[in-house]
Amino acid sequence: MLDKVPHIVSCFPSLSDISIEDWSDEGIIMLDLQPSFVFEEGQFLDHAVLILEGTVRMYKISGSGREITLYRVNGGECCPLMMSSILGETEYEASACIEKRCAVVAIPVDVFKDWMDRYKSFRQFIFKMFAKRIIIMSNLLDSINFKSIRGRIAEYLVEMTDDGRDNLTITHDTLSIELGTAREVISRTLKSLEKEGVLQLSRGQISHILREDLKKYIEQ
Template sequence: MILAEHLARIITIFPSLTDISEQDWNQDGIKVIEMVPNYIIEEGHFLEHVVLILDGTVRMYKISTSGREITMYRIQSGECCPLMTSSILGESEYEATACVETAGSVLIIPSVIFREWVDRYRNFRQFIFKSFAQRIVVMSNLLDSVNFKSIRGRISEFLIHMTEKNGNTDTLYITHDSLSVELGTAREVISRTLKGLEKEEIIKLKRGKITITNRGALQRYIEFN
């Protein structure tokens, strides 16, 4: 049973759950648990629960047959994974791998109860469908980037986006290995491209750190690559 203090916090983070009845909240299996860093849900599983993020970060990614990873998107506070919800609604295998990046807490809803709530509660159903729509846009942009942009343009876009997200700082703390995982390409390609950008005096490289020195040049690579 969800305790009152948890419920108030859940409703604040997920207003779409406001209409859920007290009786429905008291069903067995609904609980709040702590996420452990590096915990993984692997692709191909039939899921028994939906996970709604209260705080913390989970990275969603795909692994190729050769073992190479590409980050699809991340889910954070107030979000759920649409691939997870679609898997449960469609009673099909989970089509991605999820890894806890930042510790936090999550609301766990058994799949049977989740399907009942989607059928019964309009606001919650709209929240789930809106999550689908938002991630479709994200995935469309990712496919566009992978298929039509040069690696230089993709790296430039990633650096601009992440430094803006971190408060318009010019420095991003990330390794070449991590960047290759984010963009789904070989580490050697990443390192070669970054060294080329450094020669052009667009960035500066140090171990585990990239500093932008010419943001305008990076922006032009996004626009014309």
């Protein structure tokens, strides 16, 4: 484990103050998690997980079975909902699935709490993660409550093609999960946008995306 500390610290500079003795605590382990691995809502956690590499999607499933993506956690980050469950000693209030293979360091809950108490830089990092995700969750709630589905689809497509692409590989099912609405609603709205000439649809693909034209729908 000690051999891996330099790499961990390079991903999480806030851990640079942690002493070698603390890194030697029993139970700190490295894990390699493969895509499709799922951690389900409602469990009590015995480790805090810091993601060194990869991507985890956090999501909720309603009583009716509808799924919505809350946010994603990438390398150099941790999940605030996980930290909240640990600090509040409550059940984990979301589900998580591995989208891209993850290398993680798992820290026993007692060790994690001790580090939070004793190391200011680590504590500040955790609080920053909370603040960042609160903003993301607030934006998600605003989008769900105040924007039309047409506006939400337009916003998603604009965000996902901000690298200059005019196409996106995504199914209607996946888009419905990302936006937390029914597949039929997604399909109907996309067909309407296609008729208006701002995108083209094919199996598993949305192409010829006119980002500037879509932007006018975002506030609708």
